[in-house]
Amino acid sequence: MTKHYFEFSCPVKMVAGFRALEHISFELDTRGASRPLIVSDKGVVGAGLVDTVLAAIATGGGQVGPIFDDVPPDSSMEAVRAGAARYLDSGCDAIIAVGGGSVMDTAKALNILATEGGVDLRQFAGYNNLKRPLKPFIAIPTTAGTGSEVTAISVIKDREEGVKTFYCSPFLLPDVAVLDPRMTLKLPPMITAATAMDALTHAVEAYTCLARNPMSDAYAEAAVRRISQWLVPVLLRPDEAEGRLALAEAAAMAGIAFSNSPVGLVHALAHTIGAMYGVHHGAANSIFLPFVLEFNLPGSRQEIGALLLSLAGPEVYAATPASRRAEEAIDRIMALKDKAHELCGLPRTLAETGSVPREDLPRIARTALDDGTVVMNPVDVTYEGALRVLERAW
Numbered sequence: 001m002t003k004h005y006f007e008f009s010c011p012v013k014m015v016a017g018f019r020a021l022e023h024i025s026f027e028l029d030t031r032g033a034s035r036p037l038i039v040s041d042k043g044v045v046g047a048g049l050v051d052t053v054l055a056a057i058a059t060g061g062g063q064v065g066p067i068f069d070d071v072p073p074d075s076s077m078e079a080v081r082a083g084a085a086r087y088l089d090s091g092c093d094a095i096i097a098v099g100g101g102s103v104m105d106t107a108k109a110l111n112i113l114a115t116e117g118g119v120d121l122r123q124f125a126g127y128n129n130l131k132r133p134l135k136p137f138i139a140i141p142t143t144a145g146t147g148s149e150v151t152a153i154s155v156i157k158d159r160e161e162g163v164k165t166f167y168c169s170p171f172l173l174p175d176v177a178v179l180d181p182r183m184t185l186k187l188p189p190m191i192t193a194a195t196a197m198d199a200l201t202h203a204v205e206a207y208t209c210l211a212r213n214p215m216s217d218a219y220a221e222a223a224v225r226r227i228s229q230w231l232v233p234v235l236l237r238p239d240e241a242e243g244r245l246a247l248a249e250a251a252a253m254a255g256i257a258f259s260n261s262p263v264g265l266v267h268a269l270a271h272t273i274g275a276m277y278g279v280h281h282g283a284a285n286s287i288f289l290p291f292v293l294e295f296n297l298p299g300s301r302q303e304i305g306a307l308l309l310s311l312a313g314p315e316v317y318a319a320t321p322a323s324r325r326a327e328e329a330i331d332r333i334m335a336l337k338d339k340a341h342e343l344c345g346l347p348r349t350l351a352e353t354g355s356v357p358r359e360d361l362p363r364i365a366r367t368a369l370d371d372g373t374v375v376m377n378p379v380d381v382t383y384e385g386a387l388r389v390l391e392r393a394w
């Protein structure tokens with residue numbers, strides 16, 4: 001049920017389109033910055049994407065500072081410290097992140113140290129422990145999934161303490177998110193599908209969770225519509241720039257939706273098998289999404305049914321009896337999974353991942369209950385319920 005009270009915020013400026021990168025120099029100039037540190041990783045640099053960004057900034061008359069590309073796949077405290085040292089030693093005055101989730105997380109945390117100087121990052125861990133704005137920060141995602149360019153959270157692995165620390169504050173939000181299809185044109189089909197299914201899950205969970213509200217609903221519906229319309233065409237024609245842009249927009253919209261109306265059981269299960277067996281986050285979400293929606297039917301039948309309009313279009317929605325729309329919406333997501341499996345091998349089940357032992361399902365169910373995301377799931381999650389979903393997903 002929609003709450004009578006809600007909060008919604010997204011102060012990130014979106015700069016999106018076929019030549020969005022060329023506008024970065026204007027955004028830097030507006031913020032009085034002329035020496036941004038470029039934060040990226042070796043893969044993104046090797047793919048030539050940082051060169052594309054640098055050329056676009058030069059075209060716009062802008063300048064950049066050094067490139068820090070030592071971000072590991074799983075962002076680490078060491079990388080944050082090394083990046084901050086580079087920022088401070090080089091007299092930088094802004095940060096431009098070019099990459100996926102780990103690069104974004106690293107850049108956000110690095111911005112804390114760049115602003116606060118040589119302090120222990122850990123003192124800012126948790127919720128709302130930043131008290132002033134950070135340095136100008138421009139995010140350029142090179143995948144279309146996490147929505148990290150519009151979220152106020154950063155997760156950093158702390159090897160010394162053996163834990164993952166998280167930082168959540170509105171001051172971590174980028175000032176600008178730049179969505180340009182040139183950044184995702186070369187993404188391999190499997191990563192394209194997995195990240196798009198992550199974004200779809202963000203939108204669907206935001207739309208069906210207990211904190212849903214009219215604003216997050218609007219972003220979630222728009223995200224679901226774009227992914228339903230464009231994922232298969234992009235898998236068939238990877239250099240389809242219009243579709244790439246639509247998927248990037250969808251990921252940002254879904255990020256805005258779940259920043260204001262959190263994810264639920266799908267993510268709890270995906271976090272668990274990601275940590276235990278290294279299953280890709282988007283692939284894991286894709287596996288669980290329809291089975292969790294089946295589980296959630298008693299608490300959110302109406303919302304799941306309403307999503308059929310965005311998933312299948314007005315003709316199908318109108319032709320489907322109201323009492324059948326929720327099941328039809330779930331069937332559409334199953335069909336999207338089947339198509340992605342056919343086109344790029346995205347696993348549809350836990351068995352197809354080849355890395356989750358069936359005898360571990362009870363342990364996965366128990367562990368998932370401790371994931372904070374289950375709190376907003378529209379149906380109470382019990383051990384038996386989680387196990388039932390896992391067995392369906394097997």
Ligand SMILES: [Fe+2]
Binds near residue numbers: 267
């Ligand atoms: Fe996710």
